[in-house]
Amino acid sequence: MLRLYSTIHSFISAWRDDPREKGACLGQRYEVQEILGEGSYGITYKCLDYTTGKEVAVKQARPSKGDYAVKLLFQEAEIISELQHPDIPAFIDFFKEKGRSYLVMSYMEGDTLEDLIFGQGIKYDEKQTVLITLQLLHLVKYVHKQGYVHLDLRIPNVLFHGGRLLLIDFGLARKIGTAPLLPKSSFFARLSAQRRSSTGKVANEQADLYDIGHFMLFMLYSTYEVAEMEMEMNPHTPHTEQSWQEELRLSADVKLIIERLLENEQPFHRSDELITALEAMIFT
Ligand SMILES: Nc1ncnc2c1ncn2[C@@H]1O[C@H](COP(=O)(O)OP(=O)(O)OP(=O)(O)O)[C@@H](O)[C@H]1O
DSSP, X not given: OHHHHHHHHHHHHHHHTOOOOTTOEETTTEEEEEEEEEOSSEEEEEEEETTTOOEEEEEEEOGGGHHHHHHHHHHXXXXXXXXXXXXXXXXXXXXXXXXXXXXXXXXXXXXXHHIIIIISOOOOOHHHHHHHHHHHHHHHHHHHHTTEEOSOOOGGGXXXXXXXXXXXXXXXXXXXXXXXXXXXXXXXXHHHHHHXXXXXOOOOHHHHHHHHHHHHHHHHGGGOOHHHHHHHHXXXXXXXXXXXXXXXXXXXXXXXXXHHHHSSSSOOOSHHHHHHHHHHHHHO
């Protein structure tokens, strides 16, 4: 019975969320050019803004996720409208049409770090990782200074365009010190939203710094090949799982910084502190 309900529910959700097609006109102003991505709560399109002739990114709240998706989208709109930085999407418009809600923001051209690492096979050594993390941190520091935390600092949300680093997807961002928005619906929906919104705790700068620890590891793992070579040379020897400290050959300084980011000992409390520590490594 539960299975039948779940099948019918997924079918109805897919039908309600059917994305708008190429050429469709949204809000009598934005022509859909392509779908950029479909997340759990939103569908994002690249559109042409007829009034300016510019490309824009338009995010639609998933109809099947009801009021909660609309609230999240509205929260994202409020936050990006408070952030005015050339390397962060600018707020352009928020509108409702035929019962659907849309957020319009500037389109950020570039390749995500995820594409660069996994699609184009680019490798980042320790020095490059530190320099890129510093670029990201200067943006994160700006966001924190405005009173917000991003809470989704991951390689798919960081773009590169001509050497410039851009930060997108403020869908989980929150005002510092606030609790996450939770749906009023079922216990399970609340639980999954709580998990999604970074442990469901009150938002603080340290949550972003923790994500930066993982961000650095993703970049550093781009150079990691030892395990594959070992497997080729000794295919019958069972491969034992190792920690990142064992797998990556890192300098003591970088290792300590990542440990401080990911573990509870000697944590960094603010982005400034981390910037100082990384700059000391690079410039001394
Ligand atoms: N302002 C923007 N400029 C260019 N591309 C964007 C912009 N905003 C989002 N995108 C792209 O659209 C896609 C989906 O966007 P986004 O990550 O914001 O959606 P989401 O619903 O939050 O998805 P997820 O749940 O996977 O995080 C991503 O591929 C992202 O690169």
